[in-house]
Amino acid sequence: MNAFLIPDLLLLLTPFLVIAIRIFTRNSKPAFIFANLSFLVIFVFLNRLVLGDEPHIFFSTWKVDRFGVLMREILILGAFLGVWFAKDYFDHRADHKSKLTQMAEYIAALMFATFGGFAVLSATELLTLFLGLEIATVPMYALTAWNKTDPNGSEAGTKFILMGSVATAFELFGLSYLYGFAGTLELSLIADAVAQNMHSPLLWISVLFLICGIGFKLTLFPFYTWAPDVYDGAPTPTTAVLSVTSKLVAVIFLMVLIFGPFAAIHSELIPFLSLLAAITLFVGNLGALKQNRLRRFMAYSSISQAGYILIALIGPESLARGAVAYYFVVYTIANYLAFFIFGVIGRNRSETFESLRGLSKQSPVLAVALAVAAFSLAGIPPLAGFLGKFFLFYSAAEAKGYALILFAVLNNVIALYYYIQLIKAAWVDEPETEPEPLAITLRQKVVIIVLMIGTLTIGVLPFLNTNIFRIVG
Amino acid sequence: MTLQNCLILAFLLFAIGIWGLLRRRHLIGMLISIEIMLNAANINFIAFSYFSAKDSTAGALFSLFAIAVTACEMAIALAIIVTMYRRHHSLDVNQLRDLHD
Amino acid sequence: MTNILGYSYWILLLPLLGFAVNALVLGNRFPRAAGIVSTLLTGGAAVLTGILVFGSFGTNPQAQVLWEFPFLRFSETFAASMGMLFDPLSAMMLFVVTVISTLVHIYSLEYMKHDPSSGRFFAFLSLFTFAMLGLVVATNLFQMFFFWELVGISSYLLIGFWYQKPSAVSASKQAFILTRFADSFFLLGIVLVSYIVGSFDFATINSLSLADFSNSFIQLGIAEFSKAQGLAIGALFIFIGGWGKSALFPMHIWLPNAMEGPTPVSSIIHSATMVVAGVYLVARLFPFFMLHENILQLILILGIVTALFAAVIACTQTDIKRILAYSTLSQIGYMMFALGALGYTASVFHVFTHAFFKCMLFLVAGAVIHQVHSNYLSSMGGLRKKMPWTYVCALIACLSISGIPPFSGFFSKEEIFLATLQNGHPVVFAFALLTSALTAFYMFRMFFLVFHGNARTQFEKPVKESLLMTLPIVILAIFTVISGFEKNIFAEYLVPPQVTLPHTGAHFPWIPFAATALSLAAIILAGIFYVSPRAQIAKALDEDNRSRFYKIVAHKFYFDEIYYAVVRQFLLGGIAAFLKWFDNVVIGSLVKAATFVFQKAGDAVRAADTGYLPFYLGTLIAGLLFWRFLGNLPL
């Protein structure tokens, strides 16, 4: 019985249903509700899946294992939060831009992107891998340019798709060499070929092209240049999705490659990966230092987070998987917490640091939540973000990458500086003019409180990370 | 026709694509350059599947899928470019500079 | 008898109790009660001391530790303890301290009557008494230092008692910092000596023999020394502590300035007890110091220089308390060089006699100041009739300090002269004689200018000599008269423990005559200058129309200014200012530079964010090439 396929099939089906429902109803509310319900159902199904140690394979091309299920759950969590976050931007104007339209389509696109992530997770050969990545990426282009009335949105979309296509070309080129090197698309067969012939130039050229191609999506140095512009120009919900879902898919792609076909040359990749990680997080941190626009700030912040994530990949597979999975749980939560707060602030104001001023007086709870989010992103204990980073480093420590860890934790000081800027704006700076009143919906309130409690507790309460590591280990 | 010649051809096409991409200031021209790069990769696949691969159908299939995917991507790219044209009334990348730090 | 010994700790506890009660309970709310409580408790301590001293000396004059408890353990064998050492030396000091303290307390009851914060005064005075008693009964260096510092702090508090008077405040600060500077060496000496010896105990330290230490070595940071040398250095450092506390040249300047404090304070702390702590220290460790010839030489030279130097300055001063202060300096010089000349008994004897007459002189000065409300000789004169009791007592004291028989000073000074000559220091002897003559001169200069001649101020209503102020003076006068005759007791009991002094046995019967004659001559000279009908007192008191040498002396050889230059300009203005500059500018700049670098690097990163698509595309290609070459790929 192939029950393990049910969630994937459901997710494949629901986007169509969402659009269909929209066609037959007057507004997009039913579609929104349906989307939420289906996320719930998929999540429950994923949760109920009972899998053994061995992966379940469907016709030799679709593989579901416990790690895959875990990552699927995180992807669904990200998508769910993304939809909830986006809802407000379809209800009213924000950030001095007109409100978005066509929510059902937006949700469907987001679901497709999520399904792309599922596909990458399930890949047993290069074609599924590539298709999954593309399914995850192409909707993002559309999401970026969603706001047709906003010139910045279309500019961001143009930049994104042009550069993304070049990156796709890189990947395709790399994949073609890999195919040429191994003569097959099966990941396991490629792995055997790599183990037999570790120093073939063809292999290494393909490694270079593949890592550079995925480096674009993961915003590694120096392929990150699109990120600030696109994050800034895109509608805020898209920015959030880009920084979570898109990044997660890219990381999964990289992990599938590194711990799959390239497992044999993993140790030789370590210097390259270390350097990539170090420079990326350094540059990301530097770029975030003097930002004023919040989304651009979050872009640089997520660039440096990408660097941190990469650190985990130099460790052994089981630890790296656990660390990345855990990190993404806490990163998703903290990131969406921050974005939800920006959403509340940005409703009547622009999404800049100035708008945060006086927040601690207007709404202390929101200000506390912002502090929690910022400190979690900065990796301050006992918040979840700290433990997330801790596991990343832990993975690297197993590979004795002490120098890299030292560099990364020292960089954390810079990161702390700019996250403190965020808190300072909310807590210390006095607004120059009387700030606009805040309007906060019940949904936002609930989400913010829940996410805040999550950020505060899942770091120190052991069950989540213990389970994650048990699942992947 | 050898594998080597095909690979060199693909590489040259890739290089031409890059060159065009960097030289062109017209968005459509840049899209075409990218298309050239993508097709260079497709040539690689075909060449490998024809000359060396154990599993030769896979390579051919891959290139077919790649063509489909790129077509999809180009469609979206053109759609976005059209929206942009409506705003800017120009397809010159030099004017795409509203977003910067 | 054992009863008394068993309760001996009350001698220390009573003054402490006085301090506690006054500081915490009575304070400034009930100043009068505070004074009485303090006085009674100190008196109780004096009575106990009397019983202890006179009761025990008849039967058991041996050194003994009455009680001792561990205070702080450093290692299994090395610990600091607090105890009560009872030997002739400490008995003598206990007696002096408690008696004088009681008398000064009584005196202060009247003297400080009108001061609203006299409660605080008595609290501090009790604290001082406690600390001083703790110091003299110390069984070891640690305890000594412990109370040494407490004495210093109570001296600081009392000098600056009138805290709204800037001169008093700065004097107290100067006194404390200067002695603290010396104490830092003392502490270092303790660390060094206790490290080498492995104990703080006086008994252990005093019974060392250098031979045991000449073969092992100790590293002192700069170079390696033999442990015997190390001990010598330690002895020097310990002595520096006494040097500062006893205000020997050139660390003397704090003592005259300390006269800004209330007069009773000057009388007890800065003449009779605390300033002789240095002498006491050397006496206490005398066998230890005797091991080190050079240090004894140093003590000798410092002593005689201070004695002469201070005596010269005293001849020119016009502030009555400063005259007494310089006189104290000079007398401490005596005690010191006596020790340096191995005249242990003579020195200790002089400590004893000096305490009474000098304390009395200060009390007299206080009474006079109380009368004329001025410290300056120019405001005094002709007080003989108004203060007959005081006058007589002052005369006794002046005669005593000048070394005129049969008063106590004569006996103790004679012993000192004898000791110097016996131990072969004729030059010192000569200077000592000269100093003695100078002493007689300036004391009687002061005496005549205060009590004789015409009154130079008009009082609205002369204050009558009050009982509370006069009684202590009279009692001290009695002590001054009789204490000289204790000579035999001192000669018998007050000998340094564990060593035998070289005894030449040479006799110089002419010394008393010569000294007395010189002193008498000086007194007559003073009489000619300041009391005879031809005396030009106004001119004598005018410092402006004097020779250059006189001015230099009157300005105390400009030592205050030199200190000012060294401390203010060099240490604080120079070194400290440089360090602050270093910290602010150099370290600050490094911090700023680090942030600047990061900010600039951030700017560079953001500058790459041009928004120009071809540039972005270029970075993709460049990145590919970049990692091709820098990615450590085996290509």
Place this chain on the structure above:
Amino acid sequence: MLETLLYNSIWILPLLTTLLCVPIPREKEKLIKNVHLFSGFLVLGIAVYLTIQLYFLSLASPVQGSVSVLRFVTELPWLQAINAHYFIGADGLSMLMVLLTAVVVFTGMLVSLNIGKGSKEFFALIQILGTSIYGVFMSFDLVLFFIFYEMEAVCMYLMIAGWGSGKKDYGGKKLTLTLALGSAMILAVFFGIHVESGIHSWNILELAQVKLPETFQMWAFPILFMGFAVSGSLFPFHFWSPDGHSAAPTAVSMLAAGVMMKMGTYGILRIAIYLMPEGARFALPYLVYLTIFNVVLAAFIAVRHKDLKYITAYSSISHLGLIFLGIAALTPVSLRGAALQMLSHGFLTALFFAAVGMIYSRTHTRNILEMGGLMKQIPFIGVAFVIAGFAGLGLPGFSGFIAEITIFIGSFENTSPVFRLITILAVLSITTTAIYILQTANRMLNGALPGRFAAITDAGPGEKTVLVLLILCLLGLGLFPAPVSDFLDSSLAPILENLKR
């Protein structure tokens, strides 16, 4: 059993109180403050009770060997993925530091009673800060330790930036970021220790029984030492302290200087030296040169400053230097001296900052040149300040003297020329301390009273409690040092034992 529960509650209680206060509306300031005060008092009571218990327990069974004997131990599996445990326990050193923290937190709350706006958040933050500091001293698991260790830095920023004075944002950032720099170094080395030990444990006691590879220790010890030294403001990482303290509200200054700076030195003792004795023996003779600045030179800088908090901050720097000297000398006596100084300086500097804060809240200036004659107007605070000053300059009878002399005697026992020289310099520089303390006290309290201060009033009952409590602690430690010293010995013995291996 009860004791173990109580011991756990020391760090849990403040958090619970904070949670309890969340639903109370912010207008009911008095209620909130009282609840917090009560909880602070309760924790103090528990700490006192446990200290006494532990003291008699440790007397009953002396420590042998290099295994620390812990009491009130709770060990629960926690982050099983990385084998980290919730492992807390008490020995002499940590118990006394907890007691110190409890005193300073309680007094810190008392001085903050009139903090004004946002007292709800302020008190919550104090409690969280307290929790983190308690946690540091209680935990014997590296992960747990680090979580508590780093928590405190950001709390400090929030409190300084929110309730500070002057350049509060700058000062707060400087403090927090520099401390974060230190903890970054610590974290990196912790990973190294965990992996290099080969037993994959974070348990300090277990790790202490393993000899880490010497090549690892050679580079890891200096980094770990410097990481901890940052919060002890060792040169050249002292720069955060003056600016941070001067911007901080009184309670934060008290906690920062009183306890938080000791966390660094505690970490060095408990972790750096205990786990890496070979590295310590190798590196400390070089690192000790850094203490020259703190011990000898910082006091001179204090002489030149006119701002009360700067003076106090530099005084802290110089006193902390003595702790570092004591630690670096690695002799039994000097380590004990360092531990004593940690306690002593905690009380001392808390008293200092409390008095300074009270004076500032009345005069609204911290420039001593603008003050004068305050003794007449505020005798109680003035006397407390003077007592703090005396204790600071090492007056016998107060704890500072005991600690200093123990350090001097101890570091002199180290026979290498460097230590001899630095000890000599350190002893001789006690004069400088006297200079700045007397200069400050005289300038501020003595002389003529400027007219604008004629209306200020002396300490209220709450403030008096603070001052008296701290003075009593100083006196108690200064007059009865032997029990404390023995108590500390019981926890230092294993460290020394490890040093011999």
